[in-house]
Every structure is written in C-alpha cells, then in structure tokens.
Amino acid sequence: MPFQKIGAERLDAVVNVRLTASEKARLKEDADLAGLGVSELVRRRYFGRPVVANADAVMLKELRRVAGLLKHIHNDSGGVYSRETAQALVALKDYFKKLRHDR
Secondary structure, eight states: OOOOEETTEEOOOOOOOOOOHHHHHHHHHHHHHHTOOHHHHHHHHHTTOOOOOHHHHHHHHHHHHHHHHHHHHHHHTTTTTHHHHHHHHHHHHHHHHHHHHHO
C-alpha cells in the first residue's frame, strides 16, 4: 500500500503507540465522527489543526439555514419582529463562534 502525500511530503514514517482497548475504541469513534482516519485525526490534534465532527458540520449548515429564514421573516414582516429576530441571530452568532473555538 503506497503512503499518501500531505503537501510536498510523503507520509512514510510510522509511530506505534500502546493504548487500552477502550482508548483505541474512543479514538476510532472520534475519527469516525470527524470522517477521518485515526492517523489523520491524531496528526490534526497533535499539530493543532482543526477537527470538525461531521455532526458539527451538519449542525452549522442547518443553523445557517435557520439564520436565513430569520432574515426572511424580518424582511417580510417589515421588522415587526425585529427584537426577537435580532436576539435569535445574536444567539446563532454566539453559537457559531463557540463551535469554531471548540475545534
């Protein structure tokens, strides 16, 4: 099996790490949630690169859709619900920031 490349460098070095069975299962579960292989997950975490769970990506997409609907409500109502829509949009903005910082 040929090693893949990341950037200009080939991934040709191997590190063996001993884990408990439960640690290995948790690592595999985390990798699956992020849609990554275990090696890529470990590289990203160790080198400080972002790891976004697929669930978070799906959630972000849905929240963006909700934000668009709120904007539509605001525009169609002529601002009748402006206080409520503004509060909801601020809450969504705060949640987006939180998701970015948790990665």
